[in-house]
Amino acid sequence: MNTTETNAIEVDKLKKQFGDFVAVKDVSFTVHTGEIFGLLGPNGAGKTTLIRMMTTLTPPTSGKAVVGGHDVVDDADGVRHAIGVIPQALTSDPELTARENIAIHAKLYGLSASQRKELIPHLLESVGLTEFRDKLVGSFSGGMRRRLEIARGLVHSPKIMFLDEPTTGLDPVSRSAVWEMINKLKEASGLTILLTTHYMEEANQLCDRIAIVDHGVLVALDTPTKLKDSVPGTDIVEAEFDNPPADWNATIEKLDGVASVTIHDGVTHIATNRGPLTVGELMDLARERGVTVRRVSVQGTTLDDVFLYYTGRQLRDAASETTRYDMSHLYK
């Protein structure tokens, strides 16, 4: 298999097994040149293992991956020249300065002194670290280190960039700065970016296409909009009830516009195409039947709903990052 001009990465039935545990199960996908491709899934879904196989850090048990036109097993060196990688852990040397970190990396890629002299200030500028260039990285915040590592990963002008959980552990301001930088990179250089994340918002904001991974399996792959469209109903009403009668779900399903009703961890998820109206009708219905509504909220379909729809469970790690209209305080 060779990557075509439109495909930067081609993954075919990639599998990784550690003893009896299968971390990645026959995953196949392609990443188009110039797109930001997201692997979305909870911790332990196999995203890092997948990225490590694509970046030659872990040999696959079976299957094939071609990155930048190079097979990850047969031509690992070719892959390493073609890619820039920002691993999940902060891998910049805290005992070196920002400039030294980039310079050492540039030497590992064989850049000459004149190339380094020209490139390093430019890279530092592009990640907003010029004034910190001679400061030890140990004194940097997590966001600054992440930006430095992005600059470091770009030192050899790679064709494809891998970012493993690029904003995990960062505060919201740093996270936004990293997002902005990733967007700029794509616009400025036409770089292909593959990132993993367990943040819905991150995937939604950055990615052209998203592959949802759960338990090592790729369960859905499309653009964020199409993924959301694939979930029945345009809105999701979440509600919690006290002592609902046995036929309560069936009763809700009969409401106008409701597509489906599911219960997950005691929370009723109602997919509907007329969210606010459904909430009103639900409240009336509850009053009629003597059911206490402990909490109700409504929002447009999110990637969380997509994840729930495809995997049957919520992406709990991302719960704190969602922007829902939580109305529970009204019913306390």
Next chain:
Amino acid sequence: MKLQRILAIIERDMRKFFRSPALMVSSMIFPLMQLVVLGYAFGGKIKGIKVAVVDEDHSTASRDVRQRFDAIEAGPRTLAIQNYSFLSDAEVDLRTGFVRAVIYIPRDYSRRVDQGNRPRIAFIEDNTDNFVTSEVLNRMQSLVQDLNQGLNPFQPGQRLSVPTPRLNPLIDLQVVELYPYIEYIKYLLSGSIAMAIFIVAMIGGGITFIDDKSRGLHEGYLVTPIKKSELILGLIFSGAIKGLMAGTSITLIGGLIAGIDRLWDPVRLLYLGLVLITTSVAMISFMFLLMVRVSDPLVPRAMFGVLNTLLYFPSGAIYPVEGFPPWLRWISYIDPFTYAVHALKALLLKNTGFVGIYTDVAVLLGFSILLVSLSVAFFRRQI
């Protein structure tokens, strides 16, 4: 104060302790190892000291003297006798450290025995190791005393089958010390220099390497096109440079403190540099091989004391290797410290030049090549 909280802290610490084999090894195996190694490394009976015997007399009387040496070699095995034809050859080997002492029976020995005219035996000693020197000298003195009394040195009171002629006047043992008196601080200096290099190797090749690995810093390098041989050689040479810097500092500062004569002799400094470089490369590659598959940062810290005991004390840095039991001698044979200490002693105490160190340098180099090759083979380029 609540007992439950105290118990909670105790429980936490005990659980962590029992789940960390490195800490358990460090706390339980290390003291035992120190007991055994130190117990046997000090004050053991010194055996197998290489002594050159030059018999220019070739007479019945001189053969009697040589037979007594042979009896010591076969009996208590204090000496390992090597016969030389010429005094000049023996002196060269004495100066370069291949033998520890020369016993010279001059051409006129038997004539003087016959004449009763103060027959002389010369004892030329490499007095850089006081433990060895006093052991050999004691043997020599008792041997001459026995000769003078016509007694078998190993079965006191019993006459030899061939009666020894009673000498009158008595045999005169002439002792020649090759070097000025060597204080113990000078004797210890070589071990301290090797120790400085070992500490750098332990910190750079062990602790920092594993810390960087566990912090994920290596992942940043492994995704670049660097080959594992390049990465390992880079790490080993950087460690060796640091080792050389530490070794040079201790050589010069320690040399001044200990009062090494003509410390600034440029030729000797050149050879010292050679020994320090090869020692540094050997030590760091040794450490690197030990740590190549380790990922727990506690392991190198826990091993620090164990390795220190296991490498420093059997090296002959503080007590001669000839005083060790066989199992400890075997450790000293595969211990890079031994060759470093031997070469440094040859240069600092005897200023032997290249002839006194080339074997050690060759062993250290061979050792380094083997260890680096094994490190490359065992290093995992992948995670």
